[in-house]
Amino acid sequence: MIGLTYLCAVLATLPLLLILWHLIVKGASSISLAFFTHMPRPVGEPGGGMANAIVGTLILIGIASAIGLPIGIGAGLYLAEKKSTPLAHSVRFLADVLNGLPSIVMGIFAWQVLVRPIGHFSALAGGVALGAMMIPLVTRTTEEMLLVVPTSLREAALALGYPKWRTSISVVLRTALAGIVTGALVAVARIAGETAPLLFTALGNQFWSTSIREPIAALPLQIFTYATNAYEELHQLAWAGALVLISIVLVISLAARFATRSRFGAPVD
Amino acid sequence: MTSLPVEWLEKDRRKLRVDASAFSDKAYEIVTAACALVVPTLVVAIAVAIFVAAWPAFSKLGFSIITSSDWDVAAGHFGAAPALFGTLVSSAVALIIATPLAIGIAVFLSEFSPLWLRQPIGFLVDLLAAVPSVVYGLWGIFVLIPILRQHVMPFLRDTLHLGATPLFTGPAYGPSMLAAGIILAIMALPYISSVSREVLMAVPRSQREAALALGATRWEMIRDAVIPYAKSGIIGGIMLGLGRALGETMAVTMVIGNRAEISASLFAPGYTMASLIANQFSEATNDLHLSALMAVGAILFVITLIVNAIARWLVWTVSRNRAA
Numbered sequence: 028m029i030g031l032t033y034l035c036a037v038l039a040t041l042p043l044l045l046i047l048w049h050l051i052v053k054g055a056s057s058i059s060l061a062f063f064t065h066m067p068r069p070v071g072e073p074g075g076g077m078a079n080a081i082v083g084t085l086i087l088i089g090i091a092s093a094i095g096l097p098i099g100i101g102a103g104l105y106l107a108e109k110k111s112t113p114l115a116h117s118v119r120f121l122a123d124v125l126n127g128l129p130s131i132v133m134g135i136f137a138w139q140v141l142v143r144p145i146g147h148f149s150a151l152a153g154g155v156a157l158g159a160m161m162i163p164l165v166t167r168t169t170e171e172m173l174l175v176v177p178t179s180l181r182e183a184a185l186a187l188g189y190p191k192w193r194t195s196i197s198v199v200l201r202t203a204l205a206g207i208v209t210g211a212l213v214a215v216a217r218i219a220g221e222t223a224p225l226l227f228t229a230l231g232n233q234f235w236s237t238s239i240r241e242p243i244a245a246l247p248l249q250i251f252t253y254a255t256n257a258y259e260e261l262h263q264l265a266w267a268g269a270l271v272l273i274s275i276v277l278v279i280s281l282a283a284r285f286a287t288r289s290r291f292g293a294p295v296d
Numbered sequence: 297m298t299s300l301p302v303e304w305l306e307k308d309r310r311k312l313r314v315d316a317s318a319f320s321d322k323a324y325e326i327v328t329a330a331c332a333l334v335v336p337t338l339v340v341a342i343a344v345a346i347f348v349a350a351w352p353a354f355s356k357l358g359f360s361i362i363t364s365s366d367w368d369v370a371a372g373h374f375g376a377a378p379a380l381f382g383t384l385v386s387s388a389v390a391l392i393i394a395t396p397l398a399i400g401i402a403v404f405l406s407e408f409s410p411l412w413l414r415q416p417i418g419f420l421v422d423l424l425a426a427v428p429s430v431v432y433g434l435w436g437i438f439v440l441i442p443i444l445r446q447h448v449m450p451f452l453r454d455t456l457h458l459g460a461t462p463l464f465t466g467p468a469y470g471p472s473m474l475a476a477g478i479i480l481a482i483m484a485l486p487y488i489s490s491v492s493r494e495v496l497m498a499v500p501r502s503q504r505e506a507a508l509a510l511g512a513t514r515w516e517m518i519r520d521a522v523i524p525y526a527k528s529g530i531i532g533g534i535m536l537g538l539g540r541a542l543g544e545t546m547a548v549t550m551v552i553g554n555r556a557e558i559s560a561s562l563f564a565p566g567y568t569m570a571s572l573i574a575n576q577f578s579e580a581t582n583d584l585h586l587s588a589l590m591a592v593g594a595i596l597f598v599i600t601l602i603v604n605a606i607a608r609w610l611v612w613t614v615s616r617n618r619a620a
Contacts, residue, residue, distance in 0.1 A: 028515045029408055035400025036409070039489065040420045042482045046427060046435050053438070101331025108328070118332045120608065121339045127536070127604035128597070129543020131570045132342070135577065135593045139345045159338055166335060190317030192324030220428020223545035223570070227577050247430045251546060254434045262438065269431045280426050284419070 047273070054270030057263045062271075066235060067249075070258050077268050079235050083150070083244040084219065084272075086237060087229060090154025091218055095161025096211055102162070103169025103207075104195060119170075122163035133160055134224040142228060150236075150243035153229025157218040164217065168210025172203040205286050212283035216276045222247035246272045343597070350594040353587035361591055367556050369581060374588035378556040380595070382473065382566035386548060387541040389477025389562065394485045395534055399523075402492035402530075407518055418493070425486035433550030436479045441551060444478075445470035449563055462560040471553035474562040479547045484537035491533030495526040495614050532610030539604045543596060545570040569596045 061076050068075030102118060109115050137156035142148055176199050184194040200207070222245075225231075230242040231252065237243075246268055253265035353361060357374055364375025405418055449468035453459035499522050507521035508514075523530070553565020554575055569592050580586040 032400045032404035032408055035397050036404045036417055039397050039401045039424075039485060040417060042485075043420055043424050043427070045439070046431065049435060049439050050431070098331045098334050101328050102335055105328035105332035114329065114332060114336075118335045120605075122335050123608045124601060124604050125335065125339060127539040127543075127600055127607075128342070129545065129570055129600055131543065131545040131573050132346070132593050132597050132600075135349075135573065135590060136342045136345050138577075139349050139590070140341070162338065163335060166332075191321045192317075195324065216426055220430065222428070222430045223574060226574055230578075247428055247546075250430050250434060251550070254430075254437055255550060265434055266438075269434050272428055273431055276426055276428060277423070280423065 050266065050270045050273060053263075054266035054268075057267035058270065062267055067233060067264075070260065073260075075264070077244075077246065077249055077264065077271070079232065080244040080246045080249040080268065081271065082237065083229070083232070084246040084275075086150060086239070086243060087154050087157060087225070087245055088215060088219055090151065090239065091157035091161055092211075092215060094155060094158030095165055095214060095218075099162045099165025099214070100169050100200075100207060100211075102166040103173060104200070106166065106170040107173035107199075108195065118166070122166045125160075125163035126167070128160075129223075130160065130221055131223040131226075134227050137224060138227040148228060148230035148242040150229055150239040150241065153225045153243065153245070154239070156224035156228050157221060160218055160221065160224065161214045164214040165210055168213065169203075169207050172206030172210060173199060175206065176202045209283045209286045212279050212286065216279040216283065219279065220247055220272055220276055222251055246275075346590055346594045346597060350587055350591035353584060353591040354594075356584065357588065357591075361588065362595065365556070365558055369576075369585050372584060374584070374591075376569065376572065376588070376592050376595075378558050379567045379569045379572040379592060381558050382476075382552065383542055383568040383570070383596070383599075385562075386473055386476040386480055386552065386566065386568055387538055389473065390480030390484050390541045391534060391538060393478065393481035394488055394537060397481075398485050398488035398533070398537070399492055399530060402489045402496055403518060403523075405489075405493050406496040407514070407522070418490075421486050421489055423486075424482065425490075429483065429544060429546040430550075432479050432483060432547035436475060436547060436551040440478065441470040441475055444468070444472070444475055449474070453563070463562055466559075466561045466563045468563055469553065469565060471551055471565050472563050473552065473559075473566045476548045476552040476566070476568070477562070479551055480541040480544055483544060483547065484541045487540055488530075488533045488537040491536055491611060492526070492530045495529030495533070495611070496522060498529070498614065499525045526614065528610045529614035532607045532612075532614065535603055535607030535610065539600050539607060542603065543570055543600050545574050549574045569593075 061074055063076060063081060064078050065074065065076035066078055067080075102122075106115050106119060133156050137152050137159070141152035141155060145152075180202060181194055181199055184198040185191070189198070225245050225248050229245055229248065231248040232242045232244040250265045250268045250272065253261040253268065256262070353374065361374055361376055362380055363377060364373065365377040366373040366375045367378070401417075401421060405414055409417065445468050449464075452464045453468070458464040503521050503525055504517055507517040512520065548568050549571035552568060552571060554567055554571060555565040556567045556572075557564070559566070573589050573593055573596075576585070577589050580589060
């Protein structure tokens with residue numbers, strides 16, 4: 028029976044290794060400098076890259092972070108300081124509920140609120156949908172990280188005459204900074220690869236666009252379009268795009284891992 | 297004599313400082329509370345926006361939206377029963393595959409793994425949760441489905457003679473409920489195993505030692521003393537994985553075949569609620585169609601809400617016991 032649990036460990040790690048292996052085998056050959064700097068070409072013409080999709084994904088991550096990080100960290104501060112007010116209890120519970128919300132539901136919500144009334148798809152709507160997904164994640168990790176900070180530290184600052192808000196921001200928040208950065212990175216890694224919330228908001232764009240009021244291309248959307256297309260060349264590009272996407276996600280995840288290692292010993296995910 | 301005004305001044309200054317910090321403390325409190333308020337506001341806004349948009353479909357179609365399997369846009373029939381069925385079946389298949397594996401690996405990591413292996417394997421399993429779902433879909437289309445079509449499906453149907461059961465009959469197209477279930481199993485696995493590992497590690501030492509002292513082997517100790525103790529937390533983890541599987545969109549849309557039929561066979565293509573929305577939303581032709589898709593989204597929202605609430609509650613009861 029004990030051997031069986033070893034087998035489970037092998038079986039559970041196998042899919043990840045297989046996926047990474049296939050991504051490298053099938054995707055690496057299509058990756059060149061042109062992939063990052065060129066625009067997609069029409070089918071039939073060789074070459075072409077995903078420059079617009081890569082930039083689009085970065086812009087979407089930027090919008091999402093600008094919304095998700097400050098609100099999430101603020102809410103986390105509230106939860107860590109007002110541990111048992113009715114608001115804190117309901118925020119904690121609802122943040123967990125939001126974390127489990129299917130991303131497609133977030134997509135149709137953003138469409139209903141930001142695309143339907145305005146009348147056209149936009150990068151902003153996509154970024155808001157992703158940002159809304161970040162809020163509960165960042166809230167919960169920030170709270171967890173702040174709770175690790177010893178009370179004595181807070182008390183010492185208060186005893187020195189610091190006002191409460193400065194104690195929170197320049198003592199407590201600073202002490203937990205590495206952990207909060209980790210939480211933020213994990214949240215970014217999670218939304219970077221999201222596709223479903225973008226289907227009806229950012230929509231995708233064949234052309235170069237950096238305007239937040241226009242539809243914008245995104246790496247995950249492009250992979251989806253290419254993978255479900257009939258052309259073999261586009262499948263190649265989809266594999267290459269997936270390799271780039273997963274590299275971005277893995278690098279962020281690893282960075283998150285190492286951000287906390289030095290301070291807290293046990294990494295947190 | 298001259299010291300008096302200075303003292304007053306000093307007093308005044310202190311009072312000013314206290315007032316200033318009282319003001320900024322208040323401002324700080326209001327700002328953080330406002331951030332916290334965003335979370336409940338968001339939940340309410342999502343619920344209201346989606347239900348308002350879904351209302352025309354609910355009022356016009358009534359229960360037929362979940363009982364009828366006739367989805368005909370041109371005729372104005374919107375019965376999403378096949379999608380509901382597909383969501384439930386693909387998630388069930390996923391849990392049947394993922395649960396034993398996830399618990400196995402959680403037991404391995406918390407009980408048997410050599411220390412040096414614990415971190416890397418735990419990390420690899422956690423990374424499964426970080427892989428974007430569109431990448432799973434891509435892998436599913438070009439790697440998993442050919443393997444299923446050429447090897448696994450014929451093996452199940454012909455070699456094991458499972459073709460006699462309704463579950464494994466019919467032609468092996470590839471895109472199928474089975475493919476969706478397997479992909480979902482891989483995606484749900486890290487959620488189940490990380491919660492299970494945490495609750496297994498929270499089982500008190502005394503519980504293990506008591507079992508060993510009674511003469512149990514290590515395996516008997518785990519089976520009879522550790523797992524029962526952590527049971528509700530593990531079930532919570534499984535529910536959490538279920539919540540993921542129910543709402544998963546891209547990977548499923550890419551491998552399930554997207555055909556709105558109810559079939560007992562896992563080899564047949566199917567549809568899920570999430571993939572129905574993903575496929576048709578941007579092409580919704582009329583208001584009722586759009587509203588019906590919103591209604592499907594609303595049902596999905598309610599189902600995952602309930603599943604997640606139960607999951608959180610179960611995990612919470614275990615962690616509360618640990619604190620006590």
